[in-house]
Amino acid sequence: MARRSDHTREELKDLILDTAWTIVGKKGAEGLTARNLATQIGYTPGTIYNIFKSMDDLYLQVNVRTLDKLLEVLNSKDCNDPKKSPAQNIKKVLGLYMEFAREYRPYWLMMFLHPLPEGRKKMGWYQEKIDRLFEPLENLLEPFFSGREKQKRKMAARVLWSSIHGLCLLQETGRISLVADKVPEAEMVSYLVDTFVAGIKDNK
Amino acid sequence: MARRSDHTREELKDLILDTAWTIVGKKGAEGLTARNLATQIGYTPGTIYNIFKSMDDLYLQVNVRTLDKLLEVLNSKDCNDPKKSPAQNIKKVLGLYMEFAREYRPYWLMMFLHPLPEGRKKMGWYQEKIDRLFEPLENLLEPFFSGREKQKRKMAARVLWSSIHGLCLLQETGRISLVADKVPEAEMVSYLVDTFVAGIKDNK
DNA sequence: ATTATTATTGAACATTGTTCATAACAGTGC
DNA sequence: GCACTGTTATGAACAATGTTCAATAATAAT
Structure with a gap:
């Protein structure tokens, strides 16, 4: 004992x-x-x-730790370099996200794939923490939207974030052979950002 | 007995x-x-x-059924209407994907979230089946790429598909409050496609 | 009828998470 | 030192998981 x-x-x-x-x-x-x-x-x-309280409670605490690490990475100075173009900074932050997903794969998978406990709706603080994932992108997208397009900017951030998130998920779960014909994933991120940013500019 | x-x-x-x-x-x-x-x-x-052979084997068979249904939907005539613009057809196919994810949520979640058995690499036929998910998009993207840009077209299809997939996942798992401030998801799909397609045109 | 084959069973095993009465401990008062 | 009190760690027990496999029941063959 x-x-x-x-x-x-x-x-x-x-x-x-x-x-x-x-x-x-x-x-x-x-x-x-x-x-x-x-x-x-x-x-x-x-x-x-x-x-x-339970194993699920412990899982959650591990997730919190992961989330804190991720938020720290995404808010690093590297992603807000004034000498670089917005597109470059966006690439940087999305690249960091992808890097994180690989480096911390088991933790990252746990956060997004592991079954959630039932009464998860009551944890508003956790939701808010997760929502902060969008903030870096929202900020970087600022140059592309006017002051009264805040709503649109938020949407753009979420869509772009979901895109990279989807790419990571397919990559890390190995469920789909994404990189068919050996296209490096960095190239896919680059292509996504370039295309999307060009689209934002053009689509106004 | x-x-x-x-x-x-x-x-x-x-x-x-x-x-x-x-x-x-x-x-x-x-x-x-x-x-x-x-x-x-x-x-x-x-x-x-x-x-x-095992419960995992049974899970797989259920997934096959789901996958077949999904492939059928994505290859429907509605997504290849010559009277509509490519962007409209793309929107249609991505919209159908999102609709499928909602309507068949438990099956769809099972396919992409449920833990995979270990020796999953040997099932080439299953992988090939999954890879066929990209085909409709690849075809619809044809007008935007020249004959020798096949590689790039494939990448575009995968990136775009991952994007909608990521959106669906966040939506259906409820892990992230995507539709903050009540932006309808259809609007997000629309925005994604418009932006991305505009970007493709511009980014050449 | 008897035998052979084959499908079905259900008990058994190793794992899970979870609970809770009980035992072991540390501190307090006398 | 001893008794009392309150806390903490325990580990047996419970339910439910996938999975195996000898025994058995149901059928087919002879």
Whole structure:
């Protein structure tokens, strides 16, 4: 039996979350089971339930960590270089997104593919956090829209974001052989942005 | 005990598949369990394993059915109306895709979200079937590319398809509040196609 | 009828998440 | 030191998963 004073409640929470993080990194979301996790930290399944309401709760916390990392990346200075054209900055931010999806694949897949718990509607704070994913793009699209086209700009950001998101999903799940005939994915991002941006300009 | 001559092997396969289909429709992929299915057809779990190698095998067969339906829709005459502009036809086919995703949501989600079995790489025929999803778009994009730009046309089709796919995924999983401020999704499709097509023309 | 074949069964196993009475512990008061 | 109190970790137990496989029931063949 683990000594109950080995860790404070706070330490234990961190320990569980950290261990969960490395498990997901190594074996994916499927590998994150209560018993597996408990064994690794030298406790038993029940302990986890003293700290987290459920496994889904723990999954969510891992997702939050992933989301925070992603938001940090997308808000980096590199994506708002005044010396570069808007299109270049947009390419940069979308490229960073794609890079993140690959580098943190198991976490990223967990965030978007792993089954969600039922009562997910009550977590407004989580939704708001996710919605912040659009902000960098919205800002970068500013030069292309007038002040009263804010609505349209928001829509453009969401459509563009969905596009890159769809590309990543097909890429990372391997469900569809996207890069048929060996077209590098970076070229696809580039093509998407160039075409879309050109379309925005032209479509006014 | 069910009489062994109640159904031929072939009838049994159809019965299982049909029942599986309705279960997924009602309760989603999660509701499709061996025991649940077996009970509904008046047999026992073991019987399913006489017909299908595993539950994953059965999942795959359901996906095949879904995929066939989808391919049929996307290849309908409505998407190749010579009286309409290419952009209008493209809108039509993407709109049909989105409609399908909503109408057949549980099946569509199962196809793209449900965990895949490990040895999925060996099923070339399934991959080829999925790849046929791009064909309608590739054809509709023909007017915009010269004969020797076939490669580029393929890429454009994949990028555009991924875009609508990403939109649908975010929509149907409800993970992200895409339609913030009540922008109808049809408007987003319209905007995507108009912008993208305008970009193609301009970007040459 | 007897035998051979084959389809169906259902108990069994290894996994899940989850609960909860109980035991082990740390602290407090005397 | 001892008894009491409150917290924390436990691990057995429950339900439900996919899956296997010897036993059995139903049919076909002889």
